[in-house]
Amino acid sequence: MPPSDVESDAGNMALPSDSPWGLEEMDVSMDLTSFAWPQAADDMDLLLHGLGNGSFELDGGPVFVANRITELDDEAVPSGLVAETSQQERGAEHPRAALGLVGPPGRDHIREPRALAIRPSVEETSSTSGESAWVITTPDSSENGSSVKQPSSSRRTSGEEASGVAAVTDPRLLGPCSKVWVVPKKARKKRRTANPNKPSRGGEKRPPRRRRPFQDEETRTQTALTRELRSCVRCRMLRIRCHPDMSDPDGPCLTCLALTVPIMCKLPCLRWIITDSSLYREQSRPYQLFSKRWQSMDLVDISTWASTEVKRIRLSQIYLDVPYDVEVREFEPVEGDMLEERWTSNGVTKSHRIPRYALADMERSAAVLQAFIQDNIARYICGTVGQSDELIWQTYFFAFRHAQTAKTPTERELVLNAFRFWVACRKTSNPEHIIGEDKLGGDRVDDPASVFHDRVPMPVIMIAQMECILYTRVLRPVHKKLLDQLNFLVKENKRQYWLTLYLTMFILLHSCAMVSRRDWETARQYNLQDEYANHESISKHQIGVNVMLAHFHYLNKGVLPFQLTYNAAGLRTLSKAADLDSEQVEFLKLTSRLLREPSRVAETGSVRARRDLNHDLYWVMQLYEENWVPGPTA
Known part of the structure; x- marks a missing residue:
């Protein structure tokens, strides 16, 4: 966001009302001495019906006027033009009554809608005196019902004679010289009638423009x-x-x-293209070390059951307490099924027997998991990053609120999909155990070196089943939608989307670090030779993160937004450019302060120096680099 472009792109953006930079209020005072307020009684109608609400002085005291103008009818005649007056008890008679034009200010005289027109009297237009005379024209609703055909033949009351004003009701007298305050009729677009011979195009998009043939x-x-x-x-x-x-x-x-x-x-x-990125550990089939029953991620139920009894158990992940219930059934094992939990301690592989149970109905379990992810985003945020680095916690906390308060539905849906995707990644990367009374006959692990120490592990074959469910019903569809939404907002290249894109990419970059770390731990758990259990997928994931970073730094256009928070002028520029409210500005000021803390600066330098790709800050801190270039991957 270069400062030179701010004024042109954000000229119509309004600063928040509670702007923290002490802007002075606009001076709206006016000198009314040059506006020629009415000096004679014959100009009073001009004030009443031309200037609307106002107050002025008569001989008898102050008068307050409220003016109401309604829309025109089909004959282009105002359907209502009413002057209502109120005065103090000591006040004089109604100003129009003082002029001899209408009766007292009751409600009876406004039952019939009329339009009042003021024009110079025909008899007085040739007068040589300096005083101007006016004609009050009130056209009737009927075209044939004029009570007076000529102003010279109209009968005048004593008040009219005294004031030199005539009342005329002929609409033909509303000529081009008449001083009439008319509200123009609202223009209405002609409705397009449906052609019964042509198919409806409702909801259809215009076909894309075809490219012209190549010239050479x-x-x-x-x-x-x-x-x-x-x-x-x-x-x-x-x-x-x-x-x-x-x-x-x-x-x-x-x-x-x-x-x-x-x-x-x-x-x-x-x-690089955003839609080609990978933001999770992709797999074409469940981890084959657990079971070889599934060669794809399709939801296929087990057919070799050992019992017809269906049990309900309660599960939860180890690192946080967010339980849910599933229905399981005992199965007959086949070749390739892992029936024990394994881990490595001091170079020695150990095992622990686990119950032979699997999900009874994968479709029903899929519905349970989808609802679970939707309903427990806040709990996962608190349980996962609540005790982590303050920069990470503050960003997640603000992003969760931003998912509900962002200005456009597209932005709100983008952040919410990022959180759904993030929770699903936590579900597939962290081990689960059985809680509750029914442990399916399983025993607790007594080895402190195991992640399941003093817990009953969830059957390993259920891990393979849940991978099928989460990849098919959550990760793959949400991943595609997430990339499409990100690509759309990035290609829009609008600064008001910058904060939403920053928060979304922060979540995705931090998720990459957690997925990489958990895959590294899995490789150590099973004593694998590779650095990661699924090295190819982790490498693609980290390349996808570099794609996100490249587009984010292109949107910044060489400007570091968080450095604009150092002074009031920079905050003003940032707020106008990105259309930020006061709460969003305070969040950016807090983030800027956290980034400059000496301990965090030192830790970030150490992490980048030793290329710790699994560290929480390795990827997210690249959002703030001045001259960013793609870094190494797995």
Whole structure:
């Protein structure tokens, strides 16, 4: 967000009413001496019906006027133009009655809607005196019902003669010179009638515009190569042609190499697309060490049951107490089923027998897990990051509230989907145990080296079943929707979306660190030779995180938003550019203060130096780097 662009993009944005920078209020005082307030009684109607609400002085005392104008009817005549007056008990008679125009200020005289017009009297227009005379024209609702046809033949009351004002009711006298306050009729769009011979297009999107044929073979070849290599982030965001370098197709594009002027964003030429990213540990089938029954993530129930009895047990993950109930059934094991829990202690592999039970109905269990994830986001946030680094906790806490208070439905849904996805990742990465009275005959693990110490492990085959459920019903569909929503907001390239994108990417980057750490622990638990239990998936996940970081730093355009919080001028710029309210500004000020704490700065430097990809701060701290470049992955 360069400061030079702030004023043009955010010119219409209003600062919050409780702005913390002490802005002075706008001076709305006016000098009314030059507005020629009415000096004569014959100008009184002009004030009453032309200026609306007001107060003025008569001989008898002050008069307060309220004016109501309603919409025109079909004949372009005002359907109601009413002047209601109130005065003190010592006040004089109604000003219009004082002029001899209408009766006292009762409600009877407004039963019939009328329009009042004021124009100079025909008899007085040739007068040489300096005083102006006026005609009050009140057209009837009927076209044929004029009580007086000419102003000269109208009968005048004593009040009218004294004031030089005539009352006329002929609508034809409303000429171009008449001084009439008319509210124009509201324009209505013509409704498009449905054609019974054409199919309805309701809800259908306009077909995409077709590309014109290529004019030469060279352009065709370059386009084909660009589609294969993908356009770089900068060219795609600017919607310009990305010309690949034929001599070095994998290197920077010719468009980026041709840049000779200084640019705000120093981002390298990266051919990355958000929708191609991986934000979780992808698997095509359950972990085969647990069971070989499922060669895909399809929900297929076990067919080899040892009993018809269905039991209900209560489960919970080890690191937090958020229980839920599932129905299980005893099964007959087949080759490849793991029937014991294993772990490694001091280089020695140990095991513990577990009950032979599995989920009785995977579809019903899927409904339970989907509802569980939706209803327990807040508990998972508190139980997972409640005792972690303050920067992480404060960001999660604010993001959870932002999911309910963001300005647009798209932003609220994006943050909520990020939390759903985040909880599902915690479900697939952390072990669970059986709680409650019915332990299915299982025993507690007595080895302190095991993560299940003093607990009854959940049957391992149920881990494989839950992987099928969570990947099929939660992770894959939410992942696709999450990437589409992220891609949409990033391509919009609007600064008012910056805070939502920052919070979403913070959650996803921190999730990557937790998934990587848990996969590393699993490899140590089963004494695997690789660094991670699923090395290929973890590597793709970390590359996807770099894709998120590349797009985030492109949106910043070389500006570090959190550095704008150091002074009032920077806060004003940031608030206007990103359309932030006072609470959001305070959150950014808190984040900026936490980032500058010496202990956190030292810890971050140590984490980056030793390339600790599993540390909570390794990925999220890259959101705040000034000259970011993609870092190493697994």
